[in-house]
Amino acid sequence: MKKKKLGLVPKLIIAIILGILVGQMRFLPEGVLRLPVTFSSIFSTFLSFIIPLMILGFVVVGISDLTEGAGKLLGMTTVLAYGSTLTAGILSYLMASAFFPSFIGESLVEKISGSGEGLSTLFSIPLSPLLDVTGAIVFSFVMGVGISALKSKGSGKYLYGFFKEFSEIISKVLSTIIIPFLPVYIFGNFLNLSYSGSVFSILSIFWKVFLLIIALHLLYVGFMFFVAGGVSGKNPWMLLKNQIPGYVTAVGTQSSAATIPVNVECARKNGVSKEIREFVVPLCATIHLAGSIITITSCVTAVLLIYDLPHGISLMATFIATLGVAMVAAPGAPGGAIMSALPFLTLVGIDPTGTMGQLLITLYLTQDSFGTAANVSGDNALAILVETFHKKSLLKEGKTISEVEAV
Template identity: 65%
Template sequence: MKKIKLGLVSKLVIAIIIGIILGNMKFLPANLLRVLITLSSLFGEFLNFIIPLMIIGFVVKGIAELSEGAGKLLGITALTAYCSTLIAGTIAYFVAKNLFPTFITAELIEKVKGNVEPLTPFFKINLTPMLDVTSAVVFAFIMGLSISWLKGNGRGKVLFEVFDDFEAIISKVLSKVIIPLLPLFIAGNFTNMSYTGSVFSVLSIFWKVFVIVIILHLLYVSLMFTVSGTYAGKNPFRLIRNQVNGYMTAIGTQSSAATIPVNLKCAEKNGVSEDIRNFVVPLCATIHLAGSMITITSCSVAVLLMNGINFNFGTVFGFIAMLGVAMVAAPGAPGGAIMSALPFLPMVGITTEVMQQLMITLYLTQDSFGTAANVSGDNAIAVFIDKLYTRKIKKA
C-alpha cells in the first residue's frame, strides 16, 4: 500500500481536532491531560532557547550575502523589496485594526478567556537561552555587516563559511525537530483552550482572519503588478495572468526557493530581460516577504484584540520595520518567517506562551498562501527593476 504523507497544515489541523476532543472529554482525569500540557510546555522552552540562535543563523548570513551583487542593482532591489514589505505590513495593520473589531467583540473576548482555570504543566526545566533576543539581534547585525565589509575587501571567506554552516545547522534543527513537533505544541494549546471552554470562540475568529488575510494577499499582489506594469508600460492583467503558474507552484511547494525555476519562467513571459530576472527573482525569494508580513501583522492584531491589549501604529510599525530585516533568509527554512518573528512579538505586547502559540497556529495554517504572495510580488519587482535599468541605459 502507498504510504500517505501528510503536509504540515494537515498535521496542524489534525492536532487542533485532537486537542479540541481531548479538552472536551470531561471524564478524563485532569492529570492525564496535564501530561500533554507538560510536553507542550517543554517544547515551548526549547523553542525559546533556539530563537536567539535562529536570529544569529539567519540574519548574519542574510546580511552578509547581500554584499554579493551588481552594486547599485543590489541596493535598488533590496530597497524596493524592503519598502514593499513595509507597505504590505502597514496596509495589513490598518485593514486589521478597522475590520477585525467588527467580529472580535468585547463579548467574544470574554469567551476567549474561558470559564475555568487552564491546566498547568507538572514541571518546567527552566531552559535559559544562551543569549537574550536583543543581544542576538545586535550581534547578528554587527557580524553580518562586518562580514559583508570583509567580503568587499577580498576577505572574510572563512568567517562567512562558519556562519553559513551555522545557518545550515539551525535550518536542520527547524526541519527535523521544531516543525515536526509543532503539532504536539499546538495540540497542547488547543487541549487547554478546549478544557477552559474558549476554543470555539477562538476558532470563530480564526477562519475570518484566514479569509481576510488571503484576500489581502491577492489585492496587494494585484496592486504591485498594477504599479509596476503601469510604470513599465505593460498590461497589468497580462502580468497577473502570467504569474498564475508561479502562484500555484508556491502554494503546492510552500517554498520560495523551490518556486524560483517556475518564477523565472513567469518573469520571462513578462518580458523581463535575462540578466535582470536571473538576479532579481532569486534575490527577492530571500529578502521580499510582503505576503508573510501581511499575515504576521494581521495575526498580531488579531491576537492583541483577542487578549484585550491596547496597541498603536507607532508600536506596530517599529515591529514591522525590525521584522522586515530580521526575516532576511528566513524563507530558506520551513516556518522560518513566523519563527523569526517570535522574539519580536513582545514589542507589540504578545508576551505569553499561549499568545505565541496562537500566532504560530494562525500563521502556519496559511503559510503556503503567504509564500505564494511573496514570490508573486518578486516578479512585480522584477518588472519594475527591468524598466528602471532600461531607462538608465537609454539615458546613458
C-alpha cells in the same frame, strides 16, 4: 509507489480538531490530559532556548549576503523589495485595525480572558537561553555589518563561513525538530484552550481573520502587477495571467525557494530578460516577503485585540520595519517566516513561547501557503520594475536604445 506525505497544514488542522475534542473529554484522568500539555511546555522551553540562536544563525548571514552582488542593481532590488514589504505590512495593519474590532469586541475579549484555568504541567525542565533576544539582535547586526565590511576588503571568509555553517545547523534543527513537532505542540495548546473553555470563542475569530488576509493577499498582488504594468507599459491582466503557475506552485509547496524554477519561467513569459529574471527572482525569494508580512501583521493584530493589548500604529510600524529585515532570515521551509519572526514578537508585548505565541503560530501556519504564493507573485512584479528602472538608468548614462534593449 511512493507514499504521499501529509502536509504541515493538514497535520495542524488535525491537531487542532483532536486537541479540541480531547480537551472536552473530562472523563479522562487529569494526568492523561496533562501529558500533552507537559510536552507543549517543554517544547516551548526549548523554543525559548533556540530563538536567540536563530537570530545569530540567520540574521548575521542575511545581512552579510545582502551586501554582495551586482552593485546598483542589487541596491535597486533591495530597496524595492523592502519598500514593498513595508507597504504590505502597513496595509495589513490598517486592514486589521479597521475590520477586526467588528468581530473582536469587548464582550468576546472578556469571555476569553474570563475562561477557566487550564491544565498544569506534570513537570518542567529549567533551560535558560544563552543570550536574551535584544542582545542577540544587536550582536547579529554588528557582526553582519562587520563581516560585510570585511568581505568588501577581501577578508572575513572564515568568520562568514562559521556563521554560514552555524545557520545550516539551526536550519537543520528547524526542519528536524521544530517544524515536525509543531502539530504535537499545537495539539497540547488547543487541548488546554478547550479544557479552559476559551477555544470556541477563539475559533469564531479564526475563519474571519483567514478570509480577510487571503483577500488582502490577492488585492496586493494585483496592485503590484498594475503598478508594474503601468511603469513598463505592459498589460497587467496578461502579467497576472502568466503568474498563475507560480502562484499555484507556491500554494502547493509552501516554499519560495522551491518555486524559483517555475517563477523564473513566469518572468520569461512576462518578457523579463534572462539576466534580470535570473538575478531578481532568486534574490527576492529571500528578501521580498510581502505576503508573509501581511499574514504575520494581521495575525499579531488579531492576537493583540483578543488579549486587549496595545496595538497602535507607532508600535506596529516599529515591529513591521524590524520584521522586514528580520524575515530575510526566513529559511525556505514551510513556516520559515513565522519562525524568523518569533524573536521579535517581544517588540509588541507577545511572549513567543506563551499562549499568545502559540496562538499566533497556529493562526499563521494555517495560512502560510497563501502568504508564500503572494510573496513569489510579487517577486515577478518587482522583476518587471527592476528591469524597467534599470533600462531608464542606462539611458540616462548615455546608452543607446539598441544597447539598452540588448540588456
